[in-house]
Amino acid sequence: MEMTLRWYGSKFDTVTLKQIRQIPGVKGVITTLYYKKPGEVWEQNEIRALKDEVEAAGLKIAGIESVNVSDAIKTGSPDRDRDIEAYITTLENLGKEDIHLVCYNFMPVFDWTRTELARVREDGSTVLAYTQEAVDALDPEKMFESIAGDMNGTVMPGWEPERMARVKELFGLYKDIDDEKLFANLKYFLEKIMPVCNRYDIKMAIHPDDPAWSVFGLPRIIINKKNILRMMDMVDDVHNGVTFCSGSYGTSLDNDLPDMIRSLKGRIHFAHVRNLRFNSPTDFEEAAHLSSDGTFDMYEIMKALYDIGFDGPIRPDHGRMIWDEVAMPGYGLYDRALGATYLNGLWEAIEKSSTRGV
Numbered sequence: 086m087e088m089t090l091r092w093y094g095s096k097f098d099t100v101t102l103k104q105i106r107q108i109p110g111v112k113g114v115i116t117t118l119y120y121k122k123p124g125e126v127w128e129q130n131e132i133r134a135l136k137d138e139v140e141a142a143g144l145k146i147a148g149i150e151s152v153n154v155s156d157a158i159k160t161g162s163p164d165r166d167r168d169i170e171a172y173i174t175t176l177e178n179l180g181k182e183d184i185h186l187v188c189y190n191f192m193p194v195f196d197w198t199r200t201e202l203a204r205v206r207e208d209g210s211t212v213l214a215y216t217q218e219a220v221d222a223l224d225p226e227k228m229f230e231s232i233a234g235d236m237n238g239t240v241m242p243g244w245e246p247e248r249m250a251r252v253k254e255l256f257g258l259y260k261d262i263d264d265e266k267l268f269a270n271l272k273y274f275l276e277k278i279m280p281v282c283n284r285y286d287i288k289m290a291i292h293p294d295d296p297a298w299s300v301f302g303l304p305r306i307i308i309n310k311k312n313i314l315r316m317m318d319m320v321d322d323v324h325n326g327v328t329f330c331s332g333s334y335g336t337s338l339d340n341d342l343p344d345m346i347r348s349l350k351g352r353i354h355f356a357h358v359r360n361l362r363f364n365s366p367t368d369f370e371e372a373a374h375l376s377s378d379g380t381f382d383m384y385e386i387m388k389a390l391y392d393i394g395f396d397g398p399i400r401p402d403h404g405r406m407i408w409d410e411v412a413m414p415g416y417g418l419y420d421r422a423l424g425a426t427y428l429n430g431l432w433e434a435i436e437k438s439s440t441r442g443v
């Protein structure tokens with residue numbers, strides 16, 4: 086595996102490339118053109134400029150997170166072919182710049198959903214948290230307002246103010262979309278982009294829905310082993326793959342994470358590894374990466390990735406806010422650096438004990 090850190094670009098991120106370069110073992114970033122709207126083409130010169138900036142800092146672009154998929158594609162509206170054409174051009178331009186991994190998601194209306202962005206833990210750190218009770222009590226149109234004040238002046242992916250101003254309209258677009266239609270629209274999209282992915286060897290890595298169940302009555306399909314295997318089968322091409330995000334699949338305690346990893350051998354192109362602590366099955370908070378701080382056995386997760394021969398980029402995911410850092414919730418430097426170091430330590434131990442037969 087290749088340890089990386091997500092980076093939003095110098096205009097949007099509080100963390101610098103220099104800081105990332107100084108985290109032991111981190112050689113690459115997972116980045117994006119954060120200002121691009123779904124449906125817009127990423128021009129090759131824009132990608133090149135981003136690449137030059139990353140390389141000048143002694144790092145490489147290990148992959149893109151994300152090239153966002155438009156609502157027209159997700160809902161299968163008449164405009165979708167135009168947006169798919171733009172997506173294909175973007176993939177072509179990424180391929181020409183030697184970038185071979187693209188993370189994306191197929192979540193309707195909301196990206197990942199949390200009800201608190203700064204829950205205070207017993208050690209004074211703050212974390213993102215979710216309670217189903219809070220969601221049930223909330224008007225979805227007020228969701229944005231309820232969390233906007235906690236973003237520390239940043240714009241969180243999927244929670245752009247201009248998008249959230251259209252929430253009512255977005256709900257309208259999805260009113261006739263159920264799980265089956267969403268699966269069909271995903272299949273249509275994947276079949277259209279597979280030729281360009283094959284031509285440039287671009288691995289598409291779908292990010293799971295978070296949380297892994299329906300919120301506000303919207304369909305959610307990338308949530309469990311059954312559905313993700315269905316997706317792998319419906320477009321059976323190695324370039325149709327998965328971002329294995331332990332924190333997102335892990336929101337459902339029915340998901341056996343190491344078992345899911347083993348069942349996706351050869352199709353996991355990117356891994357997000359983080360821990361959650363469950364206070365009840367419907368109340369979880371994002372813990373430190375360390376196994377004992379949360380609910381997941383992080384050794385078993387890393388061991389499963391090792392056992393299937395995972396060799397793609399991996400990154401620590403949302404971190405706690407610690408040491409008085411002010412950053413995008415989940416995306417500060419300090420706790421993610423601790424996470425990277427811990428995951429590197431687990432990997433080294435697994436690798437050495439496997440190859441030495443101890």
Ligand SMILES: [Mn+2]
Nearest residue numbers: 330333357402
């Ligand atoms: Mn993730």
